[in-house]
Amino acid sequence: MQSGKNGIRLTRRQLVAAGAMGGAALAVGCTARGHGSWDFLSDGQALTLAAMCDRIVPADEFPSASEAGVVTYIDRQLARTYRRHRNTYRDGLEQADAMSRNRFGRDLAALPAPQQVEIVGAIEKQDRKFFELVRSHTLEGYYGPPRHGGNRDAVSWRMLGLAEPPVLGRAQYDLRKGPTS
Amino acid sequence: MKRVNAVVVGAGAAGGIVAKELSAAGLSVVLLERGKWYTANDCRKDDLRNQRTTVLGNAFGPEDYGNPRVSVDADGTPHIMLPSEGGYQNNAACVGGGTLSYGAMAWRYMPQDFRMRSTYGAPAGSSLEDWPISYDDLEPYYEKAEYEIGISGDDSGNPFHAPRRRPLPMPPLPPNREFQILEPAAKRLGLHPFPISMARNSVPYNGRGPCMRCRWCVGFACEVDAKNGSQNTVIPVALATGNCELRTECMAREILTDERGRARGVAYYDADGRLQEQPSDIVVVSACAIESARLLLNSKSQLFPNGLGNRHDQVGRNLQGHHYTGAIGFFEFDTYDDVGPGASIAISDYNHGTPGMCGGGLLANEFIRLPIQMVDRMPAGTPRWGLAHKQAMRSFFKRNIVIMGPTQQIPSADARVTLDPTVRDKRGMPVARISGNVHPQTYEIGLVQAQRAEAWLKEAGAASTLINAGRSTTVYAGQHQAGTCRMGNDPQGSVVDRNCQLHDVDNVFVIDSSVHVTNGGFNPALTIMAIAYFASAALVRNWKGTGFRS
Numbered sequence: 001m002q003s004g005k006n007g008i009r010l011t012r013r014q015l016v017a018a019g020a021m022g023g024a025a026l027a028v029g030c031t032a033r034g035h036g037s038w039d040f041l042s043d044g045q046a047l048t049l050a051a052m053c054d055r056i057v058p059a060d061e062f063p064s065a066s067e068a069g070v071v072t073y074i075d076r077q078l079a080r081t082y083r084r085h086r087n088t089y090r091d092g093l094e095q096a097d098a099m100s101r102n103r104f105g106r107d108l109a110a111l112p113a114p115q116q117v118e119i120v121g122a123i124e125k126q127d128r129k130f131f132e133l134v135r136s137h138t139l140e141g142y143y144g145p146p147r148h149g150g151n152r153d154a155v156s157w158r159m160l161g162l163a164e165p166p167v168l169g170r171a172q173y174d175l176r177k178g179p180t181s
Numbered sequence: 182m183k184r185v186n187a188v189v190v191g192a193g194a195a196g197g198i199v200a201k202e203l204s205a206a207g208l209s210v211v212l213l214e215r216g217k218w219y220t221a222n223d224c225r226k227d228d229l230r231n232q233r234t235t236v237l238g239n240a241f242g243p244e245d246y247g248n249p250r251v252s253v254d255a256d257g258t259p260h261i262m263l264p265s266e267g268g269y270q271n272n273a274a275c276v277g278g279g280t281l282s283y284g285a286m287a288w289r290y291m292p293q294d295f296r297m298r299s300t301y302g303a304p305a306g307s308s309l310e311d312w313p314i315s316y317d318d319l320e321p322y323y324e325k326a327e328y329e330i331g332i333s334g335d336d337s338g339n340p341f342h343a344p345r346r347r348p349l350p351m352p353p354l355p356p357n358r359e360f361q362i363l364e365p366a367a368k369r370l371g372l373h374p375f376p377i378s379m380a381r382n383s384v385p386y387n388g389r390g391p392c393m394r395c396r397w398c399v400g401f402a403c404e405v406d407a408k409n410g411s412q413n414t415v416i417p418v419a420l421a422t423g424n425c426e427l428r429t430e431c432m433a434r435e436i437l438t439d440e441r442g443r444a445r446g447v448a449y450y451d452a453d454g455r456l457q458e459q460p461s462d463i464v465v466v467s468a469c470a471i472e473s474a475r476l477l478l479n480s481k482s483q484l485f486p487n488g489l490g491n492r493h494d495q496v497g498r499n500l501q502g503h504h505y506t507g508a509i510g511f512f513e514f515d516t517y518d519d520v521g522p523g524a525s526i527a528i529s530d531y532n533h534g535t536p537g538m539c540g541g542g543l544l545a546n547e548f549i550r551l552p553i554q555m556v557d558r559m560p561a562g563t564p565r566w567g568l569a570h571k572q573a574m575r576s577f578f579k580r581n582i583v584i585m586g587p588t589q590q591i592p593s594a595d596a597r598v599t600l601d602p603t604v605r606d607k608r609g610m611p612v613a614r615i616s617g618n619v620h621p622q623t624y625e626i627g628l629v630q631a632q633r634a635e636a637w638l639k640e641a642g643a644a645s646t647l648i649n650a651g652r653s654t655t656v657y658a659g660q661h662q663a664g665t666c667r668m669g670n671d672p673q674g675s676v677v678d679r680n681c682q683l684h685d686v687d688n689v690f691v692i693d694s695s696v697h698v699t700n701g702g703f704n705p706a707l708t709i710m711a712i713a714y715f716a717s718a719a720l721v722r723n724w725k726g727t728g729f730r731s
Contacts, residue, residue, distance in 0.1 A: 055566070055567065056566040056567065056570075057566075057570075057571055058567065058568050058571065060568060060571065060572075062571075077237070081236075081237050081238060117567070120566075135565065135566055136236070138566075139553065139556045140229055140236055140553060143228075143551075143552035143553045143555075143556060143574075144228050144229045144552075144553050145226075145227055145228045145229065148229060148237070156552060157552060159574075159575060160552055160574065160575060160578040160579070161578070161579055162396075162552070163519065166395060166396060166519070
């Protein structure tokens with residue numbers, strides 16, 4: 001399961017645990033959820049999505065998309081604001097794994113990084129709608145506010161050199177809380 | 182329901198002022214607002230849910246469910262739009278309207294902006310026209326708006342500004358780093374840069390403190406209430422008179438008329454969805470350009486089969502906003518200091534006087550750059566994803582400047598709001614259908630403005646630049662929407678007279694950006710406010726008990 005330097009760094013168990021952690025944080029402000037680790041995704045779908053997200057925002061000295069909670073962000077939105085995109089995700093993720101098995105004999109999440117890049121590039125050309133959704137949602141999760149499950153500990157804002165918490169502006173309201181959507 | 186003197190529909194920039202002016206003059210007023218009264222605590226700074234980025238929905242209404250509009254593309258194909266989609270052309274639906282979350286630039290239009298046809302002649306196919314009022318008519322009301330709403334700034338360095346009798350009540354905020362980079366560059370180019378006037382406290386004013394210069398400004402409600410809109414200035418004053426009742430989450434359905442063709446009140450859906458009738462002596466429509474037109478068109482009766490004030494098919498025409506164009510420059514040094522509100526410096530050199538072209542607009546540095554807003558604003562050739570994109574975000578997030586401005590649109594009678602024949606909202610009311618486009622000259626001068634922005638950035642030391650001068654296929658009115666109930670002396674070519682009174686019905690007024698004949702090359706909020714004070718003064722002056730002096 002472990003792959004190269006820029007590949008997926010999380011094992012399946014770690015990823016599922018990360019999702020559950022995000023869920024626990026969510027449950028603090030809301031009613032507890034009744035099923036599984038994710039609001040919408042299956043564990044397998046989450047792994048495939050994490051692989052895609054991590055090609056869009058890979059790890060370097062700063063965390064990758066999935067390490068920053070982007071899969072949690074997308075999963076949460078697929079259960080809420082982005083319900084209308086559920087079918088696109090369901091089909092798109094299935095196709096991604098099918099393409100990956102067809103070309104390299106393994107699921108996307110199990111491939112080394114260069115082969116993942118190849119598959120994601122192929123999806124960009126062949127299934128533009130799905131790719132653009134995943135790209136937009138990944139960037140939203142990574143660069144958006146931590147309250148929605150991504151950008152854990154405001155890691156992308158720190159990466160960009162933004163003071164966190166802000167120096168200017170007293171931010172009397174806790175930005176991690178508040179209406180989620 | 183007890184009869185009142187006036188029902189005002191819409192508690193935004195204009196409606197709040199009208200409610201305050203009428204109630205202070207002793208009229209009983211009901212102020213209807215379809216949205217809620219939010220505080221900053223209700224809509225905390227959320228980079229994904231605000232007026233600029235609506236991917237997770239509108240922060241200030243309307244909600245996506247049950248409030249569609251229809252946008253017709255250049256091929257004539259209608260598309261249903263959700264309120265959080267760009268093609269919907271949402272402003273806001275809440276107490277304060279757009280002024281709760283706007284950037285708060287507070288411009289006076291220039292004298293030429295009220296005389297566009299006389300200044301330039303009307304390009305063939307356009308509906309360019311002069312206003313029936315002049316800058317001089319409006320000047321005292323600009324001043325009143327500046328003092329009652331609270332404006333900071335200093336336009337003494339702008340030789341093009343319209344004459345004013347009194348300086349602004351507050352000094353400008355100190356310059357940010359972009360101002361310091363752009364000011365000498367503009368001067369080297371022979372331009373005349375100056376700090377932007379803003380409806381924002383730079384010092385304590387009107388019982389509230391000054392701006393704390395945070396990152397989240399345009400598109401957000403102010404956490405410390407230093408941004409001045411109708412919700413924290415005139416509406417509280419209106420309520421304090423005891424003559425004004427604000428009813429939130431109340432959506433006007435139609436203006437009711439009697440058998441003699443005069444308005445007798447407003448039918449609206451209350452917060453529980455029940456249909457109510459509020460009888461009144463007069464009705465003031467201040468619902469912003471698209472919804473004001475919709476309300477008039479939806480107010481059909483035997484005497485007014487095509488809607489109120491629409492005898493000559495003028496309601497909804499000349500829809501316009503601003504054509505925003507500009508450029509981004511990428512620098513080899515940090516340009517960003519994370520000091521809000523961001524927008525700081527402007528030039529007015531190009532508002533008029535471009536040879537062979539009508540109008541123009543101001544150019545200013547852009548407000549804010551939240552990280553999510555930068556993901557697609559990268560130098561040419563940057564990959565859209567992967568490590569290179571992430572590294573480009575790191576390299577350029579603090580090393581870019583955007584200059585842009587609201588180019589004046591050249592109006593066209595074909596750019597218009599009508600009622601969609603089939604689509605209805607959750608209450609069963611026909612929705613607004615937006616079609617047509619502004620005159621093509623708009624896009625020509627928009628490109629020239631973008632090139633000027635680029636030249637300024639290059640002079641300031643930009644290592645590379647990108648121009649942004651798109652061409653919209655359907656009229657883009659957006660948050661600066663205006664023009665749908667044109668003010669004029671000729672009842673056949675306009676909807677209201679110079680006092681914002683319907684030509685057709687003497688006790689119905691349209692007081693908001695709908696009456697703008699043209700929309701200037703400036704953000705329109707202060708002009709909307711000045712018109713509201715101007716029209717309210719005329720209304721109060723002519724008021725006689727339960728009617729008007731003839």
